[in-house]
Amino acid sequence: MGTEMALRLLHQGWKIEIYNRTRSKLEPLVSAGAVAADSIAELSSCDLVVVSVASSADFEAVMLGEGGLLTQATVPKVIVDCSTVSMESSGKVRTYAADKGAALLAVPVSGNPKVARVGRLTMAVSGPEEAYRYAAPILDAIGAGVTYVGDGEAARLVKLCHNIFLGVVTQSMAEITALAEKGGVPRSMFLDYINKSVMGSTFSKYKTPAFVNLDFHATFTSKLLRKDFELGLAEARSLEVPMQTAALVHQIVQGLIGLGHGDDDFATLLLVQAAASGMQLEGENVEVQDGLD
Template sequence: MGTTAAQVGWIGTGRMGAAMCRRLLERGQAVAVYNRTRAKAEALAEQGAKVVERPADLAGCGVVFVTVAGDGDLEAVVSGPGGLLAEEGAPRLVVDCSTVSAEESERVRKALAERGSTLLVAPVSGNPKVARAGRLTMAVSGPAWAYEEARPLLDAIGSGSTWVGEGEEARLVKLCHNLFLGVVSQALAEVTVLAERAGVRRADFLGYLNRSVMGSVFSGYKTPQLVHLDFEATFTSTLLRKDFDLGLGAARALEVPMPVAALVHQLVQRLVGEGFADQDFAALLVLQARAAGMTLEPEDREVEDGLGGVVAPPARRDQQASNEA
């Protein structure tokens, strides 16, 4: 992949970071990893990752990937105590795959530049399941030479990357993506509830939709959640709210009206307020059903997941696991 065994570091091995890092390990790339909760990093050691105690321990790497939750986390792992810049030396490239504000990103870019390091912004589109399937996509911005240097690693992690500019452009591209994600999710919830109100089972309606010209990878991999009402988070409602806050803030700064996204923002806020903060944003379906005076029940159906697999209802999966045990 164009890099030597000692050159890659990884900061942040939560659900998404671990799935992405594992893609490199599976391709024989040696990776040193750090996570604030060490146990999550140690899970990758079984595949050959070297676990380190501090982000500073990765400063000698040529390329360091960062996947953290927000602005404060990014600043902490780069400039905080024990961060990448806490001691002498710095990575040649830092590739930040998080979703943070452009202002924080610019601060980190300047701090790295003072130490001779270059920041690439590469927020990802997808969830851990998509990452495991190799279907992640990335918008990337930063110097063109840095993108070309990191591109083999980026393409090994996902299904391809798109360079969109020299500065912070990828941040806005990702926010646009997630605004669209929320809007599409609400629209999908609305038509699914409408079909069920008319007596059509969710599995049948979504199976039809996924085979139509309106189907997508997204509608496919959300289908099991919508059919089974299994909202274990791949992307929490709180994180989607954060991205709407950032995206609509950018829209105000650029004087771009976003009437539909603004409405969905309030629905996502309601989702958080009604107790779904740590559950997947697909729970918008439940709120839509409540608005129609409906109480949904899980459907006992196996459904395709849009990624080449078939997903059974949670109860069946639990029973199968119990039998195998």
């Protein structure tokens, strides 16, 4: 995801310096004109730094760990974190950053590498409003929709709600698709109907190729979805908000991982639903569009 976001900036003429703990991942960006840093500490003199990592532990490591961005004598004015991390981790880094004179913006993104490539990421932003205005040109260059939702960790909660919805909708889509299939309606025909109806959406169109042709190359893994369910349900408990449907889908996703699909795309929920319905699906090998081209 970070690579595609950086490429968006490069293709629009931005001059950027980049760092990745896995050096080989920098190669396509350097080829596109980026300057590679040897350590994250080298980015500390930049006015604005965008961060994209996989977990809360990774976020704290690159910010506060040995040689971390915020451990340097000079720190950026604004740090834009596009990761999905816990409220606690983000709050810890936010406090440390403020003490050093840096503003942290929580900017978890909605989408995946292909969505990023075509410039259709959406972003919820929270943090100091002045910092948001400063970062807005960069954010607008990366994605298609940016919504400022307030101060503090509000954007983290918004993204967790989004990803819980993602899982619940996909499970529901798997159930109705399995029902139609067992009743004799090919998945391609059924989903074509759904996508043309009032119930169709950008997301249902996007997942249609995976459901029809059973191509589960990961855009968002089941393990990552489980992580977001766990974070979201923890927030729900702390706020005393019952989430019965989400709790059930969380357990279905856990079962999906137990069956060996942890590193596959979470659309493999369809396979589990089909198996529970007494079916073994085969790809239809039908050309269908995902709505992104």
